[in-house]
Amino acid sequence: MPDALTIHEASETTGWSPRMLRYIESAGLVEPHRSPSGYRLYGPAELQRLRTLRELLSEHGIGLQEVGFALRLRRERELAGAVEAWFEAEPERPEHVPATDWLRFEQERHSKLLAA
Amino acid sequence: MPDALTIHEASETTGWSPRMLRYIESAGLVEPHRSPSGYRLYGPAELQRLRTLRELLSEHGIGLQEVGFALRLRRERELAGAVEAWFEAEPERPEHVPATDWLRFEQERHSKLLAA
């Protein structure tokens, strides 16, 4: 037992289903290394990351997609720059209470996630 | 004609449908001011922003949702910090070619958008 768990074992200690572990990997968020025969092997660091990921999502009401986008933002500098530039060119409206619809949506989503 | 367009006029010069202009507003991305009776009024800055938004989306294969999330990232410092912290705790794997599935997905999406 060389300090690494198979996908099924990792599933049990992290709460993510094996299916989701593969999905999370395909999103580039947590990528285990592989045994010579191709089995996924999750080390302590990956396991910790998977647990933290769960908190990150539920505490802020975001999804894997959002975290995936954040990943793109830090990998693709051009993308980050373009987004930054777009926000920078903000018109007047210096201080204001942000879009009610949007926030209500996000809050509801958050509440639902917490309730589940 | 005091240097501000109604939603229908703005629609014509930006290419966004009136429906989408309202949707974009609800996402907090471009918020026109209002006439005393509640009509949306788009000034030059907002019009420019709407056109740039279109480019931002198509050039990087992202959606309004992603830009909305970027907005949250810069408005909610706690969220930005949490995401940052999660990425910071990255395990080994110093240099590597990122998740093929994910990238292929993003690229296909991008291509589709360009083709459309």
Place this chain on the structure above:
DNA sequence: CAAACCTTGACACGCCCGTGTTAGGGTTAG
């Protein structure tokens, strides 16, 4: 060698996003 794992690939399904459209009702301009 058989049971219990693992792999990738695909189908299925509920929910949300992006969008159009319609309904019911105010506002503005000729």
Place this chain on the structure above:
DNA sequence: CTAACCCTAACACGGGCGTGTCAAGGTTTG
């Protein structure tokens, strides 16, 4: 005053996300 706008709210719908499940086949272990 009527036509042509505008508003919000809601239904509709195709496509993608998050997730389960199954199929067909390789690996590990007792």
